[in-house]
Amino acid sequence: MTGRVEGKVAFITGAARGQGRSHAIRLAQEGADIIAVDICRQIDTVPYPMATPDDLAATVKEVEALDRRIVAAQADVRDYGALKGALDEGVAQLGRLDIVSANAGIFSMGTAADLPEQAWQDMIDVNLTGVWHAAKAAIPHLIEGGRGGSIILTSSAAGLEGMENIGHYVAAKHGVVGLMRTLALELAPHSIRVNSVHPTTVNTDMIQNDTTYRMFRPDLDHPDRDDAEAAFTSINALPVPWVEPVDISNAILFLASDEARYITGVTLPIDAGELTK
Amino acid sequence: MTGRVEGKVAFITGAARGQGRSHAIRLAEEGADIIAVDICRDYPTVGYALATEADLAETVKAVEALDRRIVATQADVRDFAALKAAVDDGVAQLGRLDIVCANAGICTVQSWDEVTPAVWQDTLDTNLTGVWNTMTAAAPHLIAAGGGSIICTSSTAGIKGLPFLAPYVAAKHGVVGIARTMANELARHQIRVNTVHPTGVDTPMGTGLGGLEPLIGKDANLGPIFMNTLPVETVDARDISNAVLFLASDESRYVTGLEFTVDAGNTIR
Numbered sequence: 246m247t248g249r250v251e252g253k254v255a256f257i258t259g260a261a262r263g264q265g266r267s268h269a270i271r272l273a274q275e276g277a278d279i280i281a282v283d284i285c286r287q288i289d290t291v292p293y294p295m296a297t298p299d300d301l302a303a304t305v306k307e308v309e310a311l312d313r314r315i316v317a318a319q320a321d322v323r324d325y326g327a328l329k330g331a332l333d334e335g336v337a338q339l340g341r342l343d344i345v346s347a348n349a350g351i352f353s354m355g356t357a358a359d360l361p362e363q364a365w366q367d368m369i370d371v372n373l374t375g376v377w378h379a380a381k382a383a384i385p386h387l388i389e390g391g392r393g394g395s396i397i398l399t400s401s402a403a404g405l406e407g408m409e410n411i412g413h414y415v416a417a418k419h420g421v422v423g424l425m426r427t428l429a430l431e432l433a434p435h436s437i438r439v440n441s442v443h444p445t446t447v448n449t450d451m452i453q454n455d456t457t458y459r460m461f462r463p464d465l466d467h468p469d470r471d472d473a474e475a476a477f478t479s480i481n482a483l484p485v486p487w488v489e490p491v492d493i494s495n496a497i498l499f500l501a502s503d504e505a506r507y508i509t510g511v512t513l514p515i516d517a518g519e520l521t522k
Numbered sequence: 523m524t525g526r527v528e529g530k531v532a533f534i535t536g537a538a539r540g541q542g543r544s545h546a547i548r549l550a551e552e553g554a555d556i557i558a559v560d561i562c563r564d565y566p567t568v569g570y571a572l573a574t575e576a577d578l579a580e581t582v583k584a585v586e587a588l589d590r591r592i593v594a595t596q597a598d599v600r601d602f603a604a605l606k607a608a609v610d611d612g613v614a615q616l617g618r619l620d621i622v623c624a625n626a627g628i629c630t631v632q633s634w635d636e637v638t639p640a641v642w643q644d645t646l647d648t649n650l651t652g653v654w655n656t657m658t659a660a661a662p663h664l665i666a667a668g669g670g671s672i673i674c675t676s677s678t679a680g681i682k683g684l685p686f687l688a689p690y691v692a693a694k695h696g697v698v699g700i701a702r703t704m705a706n707e708l709a710r711h712q713i714r715v716n717t718v719h720p721t722g723v724d725t726p727m728g729t730g731l732g733g734l735e736p737l738i739g740k741d742a743n744l745g746p747i748f749m750n751t752l753p754v755e756t757v758d759a760r761d762i763s764n765a766v767l768f769l770a771s772d773e774s775r776y777v778t779g780l781e782f783t784v785d786a787g788n789t790i791r
Contacts, residue, residue: 426790433751433787482709488776495773504764507757510790511783521705521779
């Protein structure tokens with residue numbers, strides 16, 4: 246049976262692990278080749294260990310094990326020149342571009358009153374400007390291909406509602422929605438669709454860490470995963486604490502495929518009903 | 523390869539033709555058995571011909587050709603008892619229920635001062651109360667199954683105030699409201715509730731809607747409301763079915779409370 250994105254090429258940022266790696270694998274399972282980038286380096290204001298070159302190498306191995314091609318590069322989404330260089334090289338090697346998953350993102354915490362300026366700046370630079378950079382680098386390739394395309398921006402439930410202690414994250418993720426809506430209008434004449442996905446808590450290293458546990462359980466000195474689980478569950482409507490990366494990947498696969506050929510401008514929650522409550 | 527809704531059973535209203543038939547076929551292609559209902563009768567208030575018994579028989583044939591089972595009944599979504607009997611009988615024969623497509627709908631075109639009480643009532647009864655009847659007749663079976671997916675067909679008219687469609691707009695907005703409430707009430711049973719919002723679809727209902735153009739002609743400012751962003755005038759029923767399939771499958775197991783536009787960007791302009 247033919248895969249649901251057979252013969253297409255997908256550009257994924259933040260692809261070394263977590264959701265990005267899951268998207269690479271899921272799209273490859275359905276026949277796509279992958280252009281993967283990740284910073285593979287720590288950002289000082291991020292309170293958990295970020296991905297490493299080994300992580301990116303593991304993504305490469307997993308995609309190749311599916312008999313798909315992958316071109317991977319270390320690149321920082323804040324550096325437009327580097328990002329464009331990585332993408333251009335990937336398109337040169339793989340021959341085309343059809344799908345963009347602007348996924349790279351960071352998380353940190355602090356009330357709006359107390360947030361250090363650098364934490365604010367890093368957040369906006371990575372989670373909003375980095376998304377624009379990915380789209381900006383990709384658009385000429387999609388238009389040149391003449392086959393339309395699908396751009397999927399990773400926002401968050403926090404892109405559609407306010408949340409305490411993460412004002413910079415909320416601001417960046419709301420900004421992604423505005424960018425998505427404008428891109429959807431600007432690119433429609435080229436049959437390029439632009440949508441955003443809005444996960445609730447996802448079971449990745451970005452949330453499975455002590456900093457996030459403390460945010461969800463400020464009443465405890467040293468909360469662990471079990472302590473946080475009930476608090477995570479309480480924000481969702483469906484009785485689950487978090488969703489898995491593959492749940493986001495399945496939504497991205499649908500939006501990336503021709504099954505969604507007339508879907509554009511959608512804010513698609515994979516949020517276990519968090520936003521409907 | 524296993525189908526994306528293999529082994530599941532789907533209840534579809536308005537299944538004799540158009541989007542309903544397309545949903546039945548698409549879900550059957552991916553492994554589902556079908557419980558199909560349709561009124562198969564004309565409305566005096568609706569200016570185009572509704573589906574017939576022959577249309578419903580055609581849907582049965584198409585699903586059976588895919589080697590899936592189908593239980594089809596003539597039933598009016600306005601008649602809760604008849605609808606409940608149809609779904610109960612379908613579940614008795616097919617053994618379970620997992621997916622509900624509250625799809626049946628009618629549409630009439632007229633300016634606000636030409637909406638008769640009968641047109642208002644028929645549209646609300648069918649497009650809003652009919653959806654409510656469908657959800658409430660089916661929900662006990664989903665609870666018994668330990669979860670499920672309800673997909674209600676709304677419209678771009680469930681998001682925007684499309685002119686010359688007042689009763690239709692009222693009903694389709696109402697569908698969003700009851701879907702959101704049911705998404706919250708049924709979440710603890712692992713039942714997801716979402717709406718789909720098509721732009722114009724190439725179906726008998728869509729092509730039966732003459733009369734819009736002369737009305738728009740009286741106020742040119744209103745024309746752009748109906749325009750899509752992507753360069754297409756209408757979408758195919760199968761495009762809506764693909765969205766329904768995604769929402770029906772376990773691929774969307776944590777998606778609920780969504781208004782899913784399949785509208786070529788109609789509502790983002």
